[in-house]
Amino acid sequence: MIVDWESCVGCGLCIEVCPLGAISMAPEKKASISDLCVDCNACTKVCPKEAIGIEPTLKEGGVKCQSCPINCTIKVGNTGACQRFVNWNGELVRNVPLQRYEDVKEIVGEDHEEAIRKPLITGIGAGTTYPDTKPAPYIVQSRLKGIDVVTVVTEAPLSYSGIKVKVDTDLHMGNEGAPVLIGKKKVGHLCTEEYGSKILSLGGVNLLTGKDGITVAKLIVDIANRKEVHLKVEDGSELTLQVGKPPIINGEMGRRMRVGCGSASMGLFGRYFLDAADEVIVLDAHLIGQFTEHAAGRELGAKYSGLKLKARKSTPGRYFGEHGRGWGGTPIEDPLDIIDGFEPKIAKPGMTVLITETTAERAAMFRLGKNGKFTPMELTPEAKRAVDMIASNCQPSRVSAVFVGGSGGSARAGVTKIPIKLNQAIHQNRAKLTVGGAPTYILPGGGITFLVDVEKVMVRAFTYVPTPATVVPLEYTMRLKEYLEIGGHKEKIRKLRDVLKEIRLKSYG
Numbered sequence: 001m002i003v004d005w006e007s008c009v010g011c012g013l014c015i016e017v018c019p020l021g022a023i024s025m026a027p028e029k030k031a032s033i034s035d036l037c038v039d040c041n042a043c044t045k046v047c048p049k050e051a052i053g054i055e056p057t058l059k060e061g062g063v064k065c066q067s068c069p070i071n072c073t074i075k076v077g078n079t080g081a082c083q084r085f086v087n088w089n090g091e092l093v094r095n096v097p098l099q100r101y102e103d104v105k106e107i108v109g110e111d112h113e114e115a116i117r118k119p120l121i122t123g124i125g126a127g128t129t130y131p132d133t134k135p136a137p138y139i140v141q142s143r144l145k146g147i148d149v150v151t152v153v154t155e156a157p158l159s160y161s162g163i164k165v166k167v168d169t170d171l172h173m174g175n176e177g178a179p180v181l182i183g184k185k186k187v188g189h190l191c192t193e194e195y196g197s198k199i200l201s202l203g204g205v206n207l208l209t210g211k212d213g214i215t216v217a218k219l220i221v222d223i224a225n226r227k228e229v230h231l232k233v234e235d236g237s238e239l240t241l242q243v244g245k246p247p248i249i250n251g252e253m254g255r256r257m258r259v260g261c262g263s264a265s266m267g268l269f270g271r272y273f274l275d276a277a278d279e280v281i282v283l284d285a286h287l288i289g290q291f292t293e294h295a296a297g298r299e300l301g302a303k304y305s306g307l308k309l310k311a312r313k314s315t316p317g318r319y320f321g322e323h324g325r326g327w328g329g330t331p332i333e334d335p336l337d338i339i340d341g342f343e344p345k346i347a348k349p350g351m352t353v354l355i356t357e358t359t360a361e362r363a364a365m366f367r368l369g370k371n372g373k374f375t376p377m378e379l380t381p382e383a384k385r386a387v388d389m390i391a392s393n394c395q396p397s398r399v400s401a402v403f404v405g406g407s408g409g410s411a412r413a414g415v416t417k418i419p420i421k422l423n424q425a426i427h428q429n430r431a432k433l434t435v436g437g438a439p440t441y442i443l444p445g446g447g448i449t450f451l452v453d454v455e456k457v458m459v460r461a462f463t464y465v466p467t468p469a470t471v472v473p474l475e476y477t478m479r480l481k482e483y484l485e486i487g488g489h490k491e492k493i494r495k496l497r498d499v500l501k502e503i504r505l506k507s508y509g
């Protein structure tokens with residue numbers, strides 16, 4: 001590739017998307033392309049000035065990769081755009097050797113019992129057979145506990161893919177449905193909330209095939225491979241996320257995941273609240289709990305304190321919260337703001353109130369004075385015990401992710417000549433789909449749309465090609481009889497021991 005300096009305006013967009021870091025900005029503020037370039041065309045797709053031209057020079061010793069439609073030209077010693085294939089003295093080899101199931105067993109953390117629940121080998125390092133007219137790169141057979149088993153593996157480019165990121169935190173991230181951005185590029189949206197967690201939906205076919213698709217593909221793969229990523233929720237927070245680590249939201253590190261909503265806390269810790277104060281209020285963005293009015297408090301014998309809360313009532317002792325950057329993920333900055341007043345016939349001077357968050361990171365205690373005002377006081381030992389009880393039952397705040405992929409498309413051609421039969425076998429549990437050895441959950445209905453916990457898959461197993469699509473190691477395991485019945489590539493079946501011998505010989509590390 002070559003840059004026409006007359007047209008280049010030095011915007012740097014090409015540098016952002018080049019998967020190999022082959023472009024730099026010259027002192028003249030013009031883009032310059034190095035020898036690392038493999039002609040993947042990612043830069044030409046984003047250049048607003050059409051300043052990058054194709055100069056198809058087959059590089060010295062270069063080999064054209066045929067494993068996906070990008071067709072990189074890779075020089076000796078270099079890798080292609082997806083960084084999966086290396087030109088090894090004129091031969092293209094996968095730079096991660098094929099992994100046996102035993103190699104990833106610990107990461108998967110699952111003990112598959114039945115013969116077909118465990119793949120004979122994984123798809124990690126298998127390579128791709130493009131275009132989808134050829135059998136998968138490895139179709140292996142072995143006999144397990146008297147059963148002939150076949151595993152078909154490939155590293156499939158998936159345009160239909162995305163990632164759901166679960167962030168266990170009360171910290172406010174933004175409004176539901178708000179776009180999630182990298183710079184100005186939309187890469188997903190803030191989805192619904194699950195119990196104590198915020199969910200981001202990133203990628204998906206429409207964003208992957210949109211103008212910022214390469215950024216989206218890279219983001220999905222980076223998250224799946226447990227790299228740190230930086231995102232912004234439109235009109236919301238700045239996020240630093242890394243699977244397995246606590247989230248950082250607007251510079252603040254999430255420490256605890258809430259134990260439950262304010263109402264759930266009443267039932268969970270009611271027996272500690274009884275002695276803690278005359279009233280206990282648990283602030284939460286979904287449901288705020290008021291102990292003495294709540295069914296749990298009444299059942300435990302608590303007497304109504306007479307306090308009235310400034311919130312919309314759901315049922316007695318349960319009030320709807322709102323989202324914000326204050327206590328318990330609500331907009332409340334001063335905990336006393338939740339109190340709207342009290343019934344003077346019931347609430348008497350000297351009564352105490354404990355107010356806490358559902359994570360118990362912040363808690364405060366107050367006493368009602370003769371002047372009708374609440375003044376702060378030290379937490380009593382009983383109140384401290386209740387707060388400590390909440391805190392010790394909170395799990396740490398962390399980021400997790402589930403990769404979502406649709407493998408019901410052309411990738412099936414490598415497995416069978418009759419694709420519908422593969423779908424049926426998967427849905428009827430006659431064939432098992434794993435990703436890098438990790439179990440998948442198959443969405444019901446048509447197609448083969450799967451979910452997989454990325455932490456059960458080896459780091460670097462997820463890659464992408466700038467078509468753009470993510471590339472995922474897939475394994476289909478079934479009885480040999482089943483494989484033949486669904487139209488499998490019988491002629492390409494190889495004995496497991498022969499393949500393992502070949503792996504040992506070809507292990508380029």
Ligand code: SF4
Nearest residue numbers: 018037038040041043
């Ligand atoms: S063609 Fe691909 S590898 Fe070459 S400079 Fe452009 S983005 Fe980088």
Ligand code: SF4
Nearest residue numbers: 008009011012014047
């Ligand atoms: S994207 Fe185009 S205009 Fe922008 S720096 Fe690269 S070559 Fe120049």
Ligand code: SF4
Nearest residue numbers: 065068071072080082
């Ligand atoms: S992106 Fe990867 S698979 Fe596709 S042609 Fe380039 S090196 Fe081959």
